[in-house]
Amino acid sequence: MIINHPLLGPRDAAEFVYLGDASLIDRPDWEAEDAAAQFHAYGYLRDNPAGAHQELWYHEQGDRSWLVVTRDTTTHEITQVELARDVARARGRDR
């Protein structure tokens, strides 16, 4: 697989480390009433879709940036690559 890095251009996926579903960006509020249930879902439950999947890849052998890659899990086709920082900011996080 080739990941088209937003800053560095096309890179071999072997340069990256895979973390998992991009929902891991959305860490729950630890002060919420149901924080335990929320953290259980955050840490352990996954949508695991067959089809488009947003996921976190870390460019360990490169510029060490985190990317959000949108990839089809049935074909491995990558349709979108964004910097995780941009995705997190767009969701209201400060970094």
Next chain:
Amino acid sequence: MRYSALRILREGLTGNKGWKPVWREPEPKAEYDIVIVGGGGHGLATAYYLAKEFGHKNIAVLEKGWLGSGNIGRNTTIIRSNYMLPGNEPFYEMSLKLWEGLEQDFNYNAMVSQRSILNLYHSDAQRDAFVRRANAMMLAGADAEIADADQLRAELPFLDFDNARFPIKGGLFQRRGGTVRHDAVAWGYARGADARGVDIIQNCEVTGFDIENGRCTGVQTSRGAIRAKKVAVCVAGSSGRVMEKAGMRLPIESHVLQAFVTEGLKPVIPGVITFGAGHFYVSQSDKGGLVFGGDIDGYNSYAQRGNLPVVEDVAEGGMAIMPMIGRARLLRSWGGIMDMSMDGSPFIDKTHIEGLYFNGGWCYGGFKATPASGFCYAHLLAKGEPHPVATQMRLDRFMTGNLIDEKGVGNQPNLH
């Protein structure tokens, strides 16, 4: 129709005209007591043990494709019970005992071959860990044996003992481990279940679950609606896809694992051998091909095919322990989809939906578990409570903190 040597002789003398198909192709009925979703090894074993051990007859097994077309036909055929944790080891040892009696039990030649499995160690620390594991295995009634490098040199002279980076210091043997003809397992269980009245319905894909007031009353399929008192899902690899139809999110990611086979060679590798410093395992099939594999590719996938970096990694692992493997030509490689769970261990449990049961999360160890998985799932379905060796394989164990994490790497499915 029982199989026996006498029967082969008689059929041979009469032109082999007496052989019949070994299971029926029934139309689905409108209602069953138990509907099992998934006609792979685990689903067919569940049906078999429900009928044989627990006296249930009104059962259907629904299979999306043809019988045994999933992971039961794509794995590397290894059986073993060399686990460590109390939530796992008694279960896998029960499975190995069932393998030992399986062919007599279901009167079918599954080519169970207890040719041993050897896990190599390459350092003092790894030896300590393997000794500990061997002790845990023996406590659960399994066999385990630590062999030092001198003993291995005598038994397996082709290993690269003096490898500069990963010298082989010894290994953990389980002599009762080995290999089984995987397709025959599906066929044998199917035949045994069918003979006891189980309807095996192929080309029948479940498209939805009928859930009313928190209770599952049946399934919608590509061949019409089927009502059921209990619905037992058993579709490891596709668990995420199927349970989504019941509105459930699982502690599972689907990953692709590749396997490889070389051209047929004369007997060179006596048992199953695994590399302790990387991920590589190999055995030789009865046809002569070296069957081997290694790590999963490491990213979510339902594609049943992997990518080249893992091919390279597996080949390097093979070269590191047995350089002779470099002379063999690779014939085929393929991929299968694994339910990688959050702690590397499986689930055999009820769900929060009354009447809906779940069996899955087998990671890349489902084949060896087939008999015990079927037996314990049948036990749960028939009696409503888990079998004593499967009490910890619960879906809610991440909420309660009772993880079964053999490798101790936490909730990172691609590292298990």
